[in-house]
Amino acid sequence: MKKIFELKGNESQLIGSVALRxxxxxxxxxxxxxxxxxxxxxxxxxxxxxxxxxxxxxKLNPIFIVRRRTITQGDNLSVNIGxxxxxxxxxxxxxxxxxxxxxxxxxxxxTLPLRGxxxxxxxxxxxxxxxxxxxxxxxxxxxxxxxxxxxxVLRIVVPDAEQFLRAYQSGKREDWIxxxxxxSNLPEGFHTQMDIINHVFRQCEEHVYAYDYETLEFVLxxxxxxxxxxxxxxxxxxxxLCDDLPNHKPYSLYVEAxx
Numbered sequence: 503m504k505k506i507f508e509l510k511g512n513e514s515q516l517i518g519s520v521a522l523r524x525x526x527x528x529x530x531x532x533x534x535x536x537x538x539x540x541x542x543x544x545x546x547x548x549x550x551x552x553x554x555x556x557x558x559x560x561k562l563n564p565i566f567i568v569r570r571r572t573i574t575q576g577d578n579l580s581v582n583i584g585x586x587x588x589x590x591x592x593x594x595x596x597x598x599x600x601x602x603x604x605x606x607x608x609x610x611x612x613t614l615p616l617r618g619x620x621x622x623x624x625x626x627x628x629x630x631x632x633x634x635x636x637x638x639x640x641x642x643x644x645x646x647x648x649x650x651x652x653x654x655v656l657r658i659v660v661p662d663a664e665q666f667l668r669a670y671q672s673g674k675r676e677d678w679i680x681x682x683x684x685x686s687n688l689p690e691g692f693h694t695q696m697d698i699i700n701h702v703f704r705q706c707e708e709h710v711y712a713y714d715y716e717t718l719e720f721v722l723x724x725x726x727x728x729x730x731x732x733x734x735x736x737x738x739x740x741x742x743l744c745d746d747l748p749n750h751k752p753y754s755l756y757v758e759a760x761x
Contacts, residue, residue, distance in 0.1 A: 542707050553609045556598055560608065560615070569606045570615045579621045580742060581649070583610050584629030588747060594621075612641040616649035623740050624650065627659040628750060635711040635721075643725035650761040656727065657743045662755035663712035666702055670695050682752045702753070718757050727759035 537544060559566045573579075573594055580593040589595030589603030596608045596615070608615050611633055624646055633639045646656050669677040673695065678685045683698055692698060703712045719730050731739070733756040738744045746756070 545707065552598060553611075556607045556609050560606075566606065570608075573606060573615050574617050574620075576617075577620050578651075579616065581614075581616065581621050581624045583614070583624060583626045583646075584632075588627075590745070610642065611638045612645070614645040614649055616645075618648050619651045621649045621654055622651055623655045623657070623743055625657045625659075625743055627657075627747060628661070628754075630658055630718075631660045631709045631711055631713065633710060639711075639721060640725065643721060643727075647726050647761060652761055654761050655738075655740045655743060655758055656722075656761070657733075657738060657740075657756070657758045658718065658722075659746065659750060659754050659756050660713045660718065661702055661709075661753055662714065663703070663717075664714040664755075665753060666699055670699055680752060713755060715755060715757065718755065722757070722759045727761060729760035730757065731759075732757055 535541075539547075560570055561567075576594070580590070582588070582590055582593045582595045585593075585595040585597050585601065585604065586599070587601045589597075589601055589605070591603060593605075594616075595601075595603055595605045596610055597604055598607060598609055600607060606615060610629070626646075630639065630642070633642055650656060665681060669681055669683075673685075675685055678695070678698070685695060685698075688697070692701070703709055715732050722730050733739075735746050735748075735751040735754065735756060736744050737756075739758055739760065743758070746754075
């Protein structure tokens with residue numbers, strides 16, 4: 503994989519980014535309560551404006567255009583969608599936000615900047631639950647299917663709704679502890695088990711849909727992917743896809759589909 507897919511920032515840039523984010527959060531706490539719209543609406547507007555800005559840059563900004571064309575011309579790609587701060591060296595790392603090791607800022611909700619049948623593996627960890635299941639998920643999975651080579655692997659990781667609903671139904675402390683929650687010592691703002699369910703399924707309005715294996719298998723088959731299997735943390739059909747994020751391990755569903 504060519505190094506041009508990597509976009510590294512130096513330490514001072516990262517420190518400056520953290521300081522800027524903290525300042526924006528501080529200003530947000532002062533300004534947002536005074537706006538004539540709810541914080542929920544404000545956050546959606548802010549997110550969509552960010553998407554518009556990124557899409558505009560990919561059409562008009564020469565730097566973005568060169569990076570996109572380089573990716574489009576690539577072959578046998580390993581792709582990390584919604585990579586956040588976990589971009590992998592040698593991979594095509596895509597995210598709407600700017601992060602270290604990012605290849606390109608891209609709005610991945612409906613399209614991918616990939617040529618047809620150019621990817622041998624695609625990982626998508628804790629991203630699908632942020633997409634609208636009716637308008638965005640079908641288009642996103644169609645793009646993944648189109649981008650994969652024959653025999654290519656799509657690995658999707660989402661919060662496992664079944665595990666949380668089983669813990670809610672049992673009400674047993676040990677079942678919740680296995681998911682990273684202690685119902686005998688809940689964090690501030692949490693009072694009941696249903697508070698946990700709402701947090702996991704909604705996450706301050708960022709999560710749009712909850713998945714169990716049956717539902718995820720259905721949407722993958724609908725997208726044309728037939729060889730579908732459930733895996734565990736750190737276990738994969740493809741050894742290059744085993745590098746799962748440890749913080750998501752207790753409560754995640756790991757599913758792979760082969761084209």
